[in-house]
Amino acid sequence: MTIWKADIAGERLGVITGPGAPLLLRSPSNAAGKSWRILCLLDDEQRKNLRSTARIEFVLDPESDFDFFIALSPAAKDVFEELLPRCGNPAAPLISVTDVFASRADAVVEQPTASAIAGAISSLTPLAARVGALPSIPPGADRNGLLALALAYTRSTAIKARWQPCSPELVGYPLLFGVENPRTVLEDLANGGFLRRRFHERLHVCGQCDSSQLHARETCINCRSSHLAEHALIHHYSCGFQAAQTAFEHRDGYVCPKCHKLLRHYGVDYDKPGFVTECLACGGTMAEPEVGFICTRCGTYTAGDHAAKRDWYHYELLADGLAALRAGALPHADIWPGTGYSLRDFCLVVTHALSVAEQHQRPLTAWTMTVDTDALTQEVGRRGVVEICQFLLELVKQNLGDSDVVSALPTGVVACMSETERTEAEAKLQRIREQIGSTLKSKPELKFELFGREEIGTLLRDLN
Ligand SMILES: [Zn+2]
Ligand SMILES: [Zn+2]
Numbered sequence: 001m002t003i004w005k006a007d008i009a010g011e012r013l014g015v016i017t018g019p020g021a022p023l024l025l026r027s028p029s030n031a032a033g034k035s036w037r038i039l040c041l042l043d044d045e046q047r048k049n050l051r052s053t054a055r056i057e058f059v060l061d062p063e064s065d066f067d068f069f070i071a072l073s074p075a076a077k078d079v080f081e082e083l084l085p086r087c088g089n090p091a092a093p094l095i096s097v098t099d100v101f102a103s104r105a106d107a108v109v110e111q112p113t114a115s116a117i118a119g120a121i122s123s124l125t126p127l128a129a130r131v132g133a134l135p136s137i138p139p140g141a142d143r144n145g146l147l148a149l150a151l152a153y154t155r156s157t158a159i160k161a162r163w164q165p166c167s168p169e170l171v172g173y174p175l176l177f178g179v180e181n182p183r184t185v186l187e188d189l190a191n192g193g194f195l196r197r198r199f200h201e202r203l204h205v206c207g208q209c210d211s212s213q214l215h216a217r218e219t220c221i222n223c224r225s226s227h228l229a230e231h232a233l234i235h236h237y238s239c240g241f242q243a244a245q246t247a248f249e250h251r252d253g254y255v256c257p258k259c260h261k262l263l264r265h266y267g268v269d270y271d272k273p274g275f276v277t278e279c280l281a282c283g284g285t286m287a288e289p290e291v292g293f294i295c296t297r298c299g300t301y302t303a304g305d306h307a308a309k310r311d312w313y314h315y316e317l318l319a320d321g322l323a324a325l326r327a328g329a330l331p332h333a334d335i336w337p338g339t340g341y342s343l344r345d346f347c348l349v350v351t352h353a354l355s356v357a358e359q360h361q362r363p364l365t366a367w368t369m370t371v372d373t374d375a376l377t378q379e380v381g382r383r384g385v386v387e388i389c390q391f392l393l394e395l396v397k398q399n400l401g402d403s404d405v406v407s408a409l410p411t412g413v414v415a416c417m418s419e420t421e422r423t424e425a426e427a428k429l430q431r432i433r434e435q436i437g438s439t440l441k442s443k444p445e446l447k448f449e450l451f452g453r454e455e456i457g458t459l460l461r462d463l464n
């Protein structure tokens with residue numbers, strides 16, 4: 001049985017398997033060029049039997065780096081979930097022949113034919129390059145957060161909440177397929193200023209089992225039964241008796257059950273002032289039934305006004321999220337000193353410093369240093385650019401004092417120096433420039449911009 005064949009850059013490939021037979025990859029080509037590293041979502045034994053070629057390198061160790069996931073069957077879902085916490089490139093483009101991966105699949109091919117898979121690989125080459133340009137995502141506490149940021153950035157999309165009627169929570173994030181507790185991961189990122197929330201839906205939650213699979217219903221205020229009937233009320237003017245219409249119904253028309261008179265004319269003998277609800281389970285009547293929820297998972301009843309609520313959001317990438325992604329780590333000010341401020345905190349701290357400086361007429365100078373990444377990418381590649389930006393941030397932090405504030409920009413650094421005149425800041429920048437010149441082999445094209453106290457407000461607006 002052939003699992004798939006692919007024709008990539010003129011090269012014919014095929015993975016062949018059969019009962020007891022090893023998987024083989026046929027490729028007689030020796031053409032030079034970029035080779036793609038592919039992690040096939042097969043179990044370890046099957047993966048070991050893949051044979052690489054000049055153009056296609058089947059990654060056997062999932063923890064090494066690779067460019068694409070390929071999923072050949074629905075069972076690949078389990079392999080993906082198992083490998084995601086430790087594999088070398090969790091944000092890699094995913095090509096799937098099944099739709100089990102929902103929006104996490106970057107390409108779904110209907111049939112695992114040579115041309116379909118080759119077409120998917122070639123159409124996803126720019127995406128693979130975009131993912132490859134980011135620092136790798138290490139296993140550990142930040143992994144899921146960085147993965148969420150990487151998927152949003154490289155796929156240029158918000159992380160959208162979607163209905164998932166089979167899950168207890170009813171809502172999920174298909175892009176974060178395989179990530180455990182995605183809502184917690186996303187909420188932490190939003191609280192850290194890396195993602196912006198956009199409201200999706202407010203759901204009620206069962207207080208007993210935390211599920212949102214609740215059924216809303218009107219119930220009897222006495223016995224909680226939903227077996228209710230609504231009747232019009234009749235009010236008999238002459239004796240003042242009022243009851244449900246059913247109590248008045250008689251073969252001759254309406255007869256008052258209290259005074260036994262026949263009610264002839266609406267508006268003269270009687271009127272209908274409203275409705276009453278009767279419980280067919282306990283016989284009680286009530287003006288309004290109660291609205292409540294019954295949990296379809298555990299059966300617990302919760303009155304509507306006592307039910308807990310949970311808000312769900314879509315999430316959009318913010319500048320601080322992109323900066324963290326490029327730095328390859330989420331800043332944790334408390335446990336990792338010296339990483340600088342997040343851009344959001346930078347703006348808060350500088351806004352405060354600015355108002356103090358204005359009030360007391362003290363000097364304050366901010367500046368930005370940005371790298372022409374286009375030129376630098378040609379020289380050192382995209383990962384090299386990331387490393388150089390990290391180096392520049394470190395260098396700036398070493399050169400500044402304790403009362404100065406530094407933050408990473410997507411392609412550079414921003415700093416604010418308290419009690420510093422413009423000329424002092426220029427002298428400091430000159431020293432930094434010299435250090436860069438003497439340390440870096442490649443000479444990045446750097447642009448510096450200074451902002452005096454009166455101009456810092458404009459800078460802050462631009463950063464926000
Ligand atoms: Zn429940
Ligand atoms: Zn009456």
Ligand SMILES: [Zn+2]
Binds near residue numbers: 223224
């Ligand atoms: Zn009842």
